[in-house]
Amino acid sequence: MATTNDLKNGMVLNLDGQLWQVTWFQHHKPGKGGAVVRTKLKNIESGKTVDKTFNADVKVEVANVDKRTMQYLYNDGTSYVFMDTGTYEQIEVTPEIVGEARNFLLENQEAIVATNDGRVLYIELPASVELEITYTEPGLQGDRSTGGTKPATLETGHTIQVPLFITVGERVKVDTRDSSYLGRVSG
Numbered sequence: 001m002a003t004t005n006d007l008k009n010g011m012v013l014n015l016d017g018q019l020w021q022v023t024w025f026q027h028h029k030p031g032k033g034g035a036v037v038r039t040k041l042k043n044i045e046s047g048k049t050v051d052k053t054f055n056a057d058v059k060v061e062v063a064n065v066d067k068r069t070m071q072y073l074y075n076d077g078t079s080y081v082f083m084d085t086g087t088y089e090q091i092e093v094t095p096e097i098v099g100e101a102r103n104f105l106l107e108n109q110e111a112i113v114a115t116n117d118g119r120v121l122y123i124e125l126p127a128s129v130e131l132e133i134t135y136t137e138p139g140l141q142g143d144r145s146t147g148g149t150k151p152a153t154l155e156t157g158h159t160i161q162v163p164l165f166i167t168v169g170e171r172v173k174v175d176t177r178d179s180s181y182l183g184r185v186s187g
Helices: 095-104
Strands: 012-015 018-028 036-043 049-055 066-075 080-084 090-093 110-116 119-124 128-136 149-154 159-163 171-175 181-184
Touching: 080 095, 090 119, 095 119, 149 171, 159 181
Parallel strands: none
Antiparallel strands: 012 018, 018 036, 036 049, 066 080, 066 110, 080 090, 110 119, 128 149, 128 171, 149 159, 171 181
16 A cells, blocks of 8 residues: 555556556645645556546555566467566467557567566557668658658558658667657667
8 A cells, every 4th residue: 555645657556446557646735725646547458548636645555566578479360479588487468458569569579568466467668669661662852851751661560650761671760659750770
């Protein structure tokens, strides 16, 4: 148990049997009355986000979430298989739980797998990943100016928007939260 004064971003709470992750919080002391803690909570299973206000110093149940770095091995057609690099234990994760992370997962890549009582809650990737462009239309001569973008397919099969000067075979840095192009990777 913890109190609402102990809340931190990323903390997972068990409210009425459902798991909610704190995505934002703010302590607020109005002119009169007691202090409150305003939060934005994301339901781990449904992905739904809600605003909830707690009185300060109210006890809340913190869910025990085990976050382990695991290696993504392969997709067997029905689930994604991850391996704990310490114990070599393998777990299967359904596509629903992997969600948008599948757009950036390559075999042998590491990801954080969060579990609660043996149940996988979500997959957490680094904020950005480096991937190779496998297909994009060539940029037209004279298209070197700023601002223009074109679709490009990554080695994972996901399509993002890139500047016109990017060519097939180049490695680019991609934001895993919103699929945005962050720049070329030299090397």
